[in-house]
Amino acid sequence: MPAYRVERSILIDADAEKVFDTVADFNTWNIWSPWLVIAHEAVVTVTDDPNSVGSIYRWSGEFVGRGEVEHAQLDRPRKIVDTLRFEKPFKSTSQVEFSVQSEAGQTRLSWVMNGSLPWFLFWMRRNMETYIGMDYARGLKMVREYIQTGRVLSKSTVEGIEKIPARRVVGLRESCQLEEIGPVMGKTFARVAEEFSRHNLPLDGEILSVYHPSDMMKGQFEFTCGFVVDSGVALPPGLVECSIPAAKALHVKHVGSYENLGNAWSGAHQFANYRKHKLAKIETLEIYRNTPQDTADEDLVTDIYLPLR
Missing domain, CATH: 3.30.530.20 (START domain)
Incomplete structure (x- = not known):
């Protein structure tokens, strides 16, 4: 065996x-x-x-x-x-x-x-x-x-299948191993904020990470950290953009520390596999509804969206 x-x-x-x-x-x-x-x-x-x-x-x-x-x-x-x-x-x-x-x-x-x-x-x-x-x-x-x-500051809830709108995300693209993702994302968002301030870009859009299709077997992840920006705003040098299409997606809400966000992702895949939902081979989203700057870890709300076919 x-x-x-x-x-x-x-x-x-x-x-x-x-x-x-x-x-x-x-x-x-x-x-x-x-x-x-x-x-x-x-x-x-x-x-x-x-x-x-x-x-x-x-x-x-x-x-x-x-x-x-x-x-x-x-x-x-x-x-x-x-x-x-x-x-x-x-x-x-x-x-x-x-x-x-x-x-x-x-x-x-x-x-x-x-x-x-x-x-x-x-x-x-x-x-x-x-x-x-x-x-x-x-x-x-x-x-x-x-x-x-x-x-343990972590609670994941399956919210259901929803239609999500198209988004234009402006930020910085990075890659790293799974165990490095928290520190690397933190540094990347700090750089994004600096670039947005330098170019006088609005910081009032959704804050999110876009996970690009990656090889899970290698444990290497590619992602873009940034903000949703209106299509009329010009892309300045030093930043990248990615267009997220409207889609049907499985929505899982996580409340608690970013250290435990993997629970929501695992739960989303567990639910999709059991219910035999087919995953779309496009970007997945991690949207931060509040931030550690003004919110205690136990109250941090993050929405996970896993696009489906």
Whole structure:
């Protein structure tokens, strides 16, 4: 059977015991699980004892299928070994491991999956490694946020399929790896604001990022950060423009920190895949309805639009 391995890690400002105890407690998993971001209807059950060998976390839902995780080994505060059993959409069993290591006053939490696919799904191995890796990265960010602050600032809601108008976006185009996207976008928007001020361009249009078609398997993203500008405004040197056509699009709203925007994107693709919506091979949009300059992280509103055929 086609085997695969996924591993991601993150540094957390907490001691190893706290990190271990949080991850070992199945009652915390709903808070930081990367798979339940839009599955608000999912039914989750946890055994009465949530943090011992033999404890089980079960889930069942329209978008997340059905399965369970069982603690097979708990070596406090170093390692957690779990058995992951999927029942739907297909049956499979994998071993999941969390390793916890003290590192220069912090704690490194690593999340590893060793699994296999049914032989007829051999072609999915590369996809599994890529997308599970992205899910693990999102989950690790949320567990870090929960351990360090006691909460996770992220709520994603599917708003439905809407018609979106054509837009002319003026800004700067960049590319980077997924893990660099936050800092790179921040610097790009700062440069855009400088250019707009230098050329006396209006700053009252929608603020957004336009994601151009990219190769998800390589983790490289191309995007334009900018503002919606009226067609009558001349394009000054140093800036680029892109024309976004009117389209039918799946709309997902995210409320919370920009650090967790990946939850909305993952939820949008999860919803589209389950409902068998065909994605259009055109730009996708991330529109910021307010900004960190005047809004607390928990109140930041971002609209995600995934164009459909």
